[in-house]
Amino acid sequence: MHSVVIVNLGTGNLRSVYRAFEYVGGKGDVVISADPEVIRNARKLVLPGQGAIGTWMRQLHQDTRLRAAVFERLQTGPVLGICLGLQALFDFSEENGGQDGMGLITGQVRHFEPAHRAADASNSHLKIPHMGWNRVKQRFDHPLWHDIADQERFYFVHSYYVDAADPATVVGESDYGIPFTAAAARDNLFATQFHPEKSQQAGLQLIKNFIHWNGVQ
Amino acid sequence: MSLAKRIIPCLDVDDGRVVKGVQFVDIRDAGDPVEVARRYDRQGADEITFLDITASSDRRDTIAHVVEKVASEVFIPLTVGGGIRQLEDIYRLLDVGADKVSINTTAVNNPDFINEASGHFGNQCIVVAIDAKRVDDGSHWEIFTHGGRNSTGLDAIEWATQMADRGAGELLVTSMDRDGTKDGFDLALMRAITDAVSVPVIASGGVGELEHLAEGVLEGGADAVLAASIFHFGEFTIQEAKQHMASRQIEMRL
Numbered sequence: 001m002h003s004v005v006i007v008n009l010g011t012g013n014l015r016s017v018y019r020a021f022e023y024v025g026g027k028g029d030v031v032i033s034a035d036p037e038v039i040r041n042a043r044k045l046v047l048p049g050q051g052a053i054g055t056w057m058r059q060l061h062q063d064t065r066l067r068a069a070v071f072e073r074l075q076t077g078p079v080l081g082i083c084l085g086l087q088a089l090f091d092f093s094e095e096n097g098g099q100d101g102m103g104l105i106t107g108q109v110r111h112f113e114p115a116h117r118a119a120d121a122s123n124s125h126l127k128i129p130h131m132g133w134n135r136v137k138q139r140f141d142h143p144l145w146h147d148i149a150d151q152e153r154f155y156f157v158h159s160y161y162v163d164a165a166d167p168a169t170v171v172g173e174s175d176y177g178i179p180f181t182a183a184a185a186r187d188n189l190f191a192t193q194f195h196p197e198k199s200q201q202a203g204l205q206l207i208k209n210f211i212h213w214n215g216v217q
Numbered sequence: 218m219s220l221a222k223r224i225i226p227c228l229d230v231d232d233g234r235v236v237k238g239v240q241f242v243d244i245r246d247a248g249d250p251v252e253v254a255r256r257y258d259r260q261g262a263d264e265i266t267f268l269d270i271t272a273s274s275d276r277r278d279t280i281a282h283v284v285e286k287v288a289s290e291v292f293i294p295l296t297v298g299g300g301i302r303q304l305e306d307i308y309r310l311l312d313v314g315a316d317k318v319s320i321n322t323t324a325v326n327n328p329d330f331i332n333e334a335s336g337h338f339g340n341q342c343i344v345v346a347i348d349a350k351r352v353d354d355g356s357h358w359e360i361f362t363h364g365g366r367n368s369t370g371l372d373a374i375e376w377a378t379q380m381a382d383r384g385a386g387e388l389l390v391t392s393m394d395r396d397g398t399k400d401g402f403d404l405a406l407m408r409a410i411t412d413a414v415s416v417p418v419i420a421s422g423g424v425g426e427l428e429h430l431a432e433g434v435l436e437g438g439a440d441a442v443l444a445a446s447i448f449h450f451g452e453f454t455i456q457e458a459k460q461h462m463a464s465r466q467i468e469m470r471l
Contacts, residue, residue, distance in 0.1 A: 019314060128415055132440065133223070134219055159340075197292060
């Protein structure tokens with residue numbers, strides 16, 4: 001049994017996530033896999049993803065055994081979603097002409113509006129994707145925030161954002177013209193819009209916290 | 218607004234070694250891109266870009282080894298440019314730990330490649346590098362390739378818009394008039410492009426002092442600034458550059 005299993009849905013670059021976990025947790029204990037048995041038995045499950053959510057969900061749905069294993073494993077035991085792995089937990093995304101998500105946390109995924117302008121001296125319009133280091137406000141305590149300062153910066157790159165329906169699931173919030181869900185948590189699930197694997201010390205700390213987390217909020 | 222503007226040091230790498238002289242007193246091998254990247258990471262670089270200028274194509278794998286080593290210990294976004302001609306090249310670089318690739322000449326020769334690449338890997342990892350030079354008495358800018366030697370006849374602003382429409386997630390804009398001069402960015406060029414496109418723009422070419430970096434953001438409207446020599450020669454640390462920009466009321470990750 002592997003301690004950390006990174007779910008491979010064939011989209012995006014999983015090597016960076018793998019490397020960060022290996023760096024924090026030690027060699028040999030992290031695996032990238034699409035094997036239903038490996039996923040079902042994962043002590044810690046990581047659900048990463050980049051690119052388009054439509055492709056991601058299609059990959060999940062076209063293999064019924066994989067799909068069953070992922071859904072089963074998401075019910076219990078520590079899970080860390082990253083980027084699309086956050087968005088896919090919600091009910092619905094506007095991306096790709098409308099795409100149902102997994103519906104494990106209530107809320108919608110929406111596109112950023114390009115009309116917003118920065119309030120700073122540059123007066124530039126806000127660029128899409130939202131790319132770079134933004135502050136994350138910790139809306140409530142969580143074991144995954146251990147040793148991470150409130151308002152710490154993490155690295156984001158995304159064009160769609162989560163609009164969570166239940167404020168009690170919004171464990172981290174950022175602002176890009178509008179406030180949006182930077183991290184969501186519910187029971188055994190913790191998911192980030194930002195990329196902890198690319199967020200230097202703060203990101204590595206979050207990964208370390210996840211490795212030590214027992215899945216209880 | 219709390220999104221920080223980014224500072225991106227750029228390393229020119231030839232056959233696995235940093236060129237254009239990096240001079241730090243406290244690193245053992247200033248030609249080793251891994252040591253230099255490690256150093257910039259410690260100084261607070263927001264991303265690092267590697268430009269592979271290896272001439273012979275059979276030595277291409279050396280950049281992949283460099284990226285692989287850096288990516289195993291530096292956990293910030295890494296971009297690699299130079300010599301990317303096909304999807305396989307992108308796949309190879311992402312697989313060893315690059316987060317983005319920067320595409321220049323291939324975009325000019327075959328613009329459809331940008332649609333293909335962003336369709337395959339997502340626009341978040343496709344940067345298009347635009348080398349622009351003033352023409353017609355400086356009234357507008359044209360795209361040049363091969364270090365500014367070859368004219369393409371393409372209007373730079375139209376080209377930038379087209380690249381963003383085709384799926385570039387970010388544009389790296391270099392003024393060939395300013396590159397290497399230390400006179401500062403071509404701010405009019407930067408402003409014209411940042412106003413024309415909806416994707417983030419990285420300003421490059423001509424940085425000689427810290428105020429130039431601040432101008433790139435405040436006057437040029439850039440989302441990130443890229444520089445090489447002012448950091449390589451130890452004139453300024455990245456942290457000093459960030460402090461200076463913050464003192465000009467620019468949001469930075471300090």
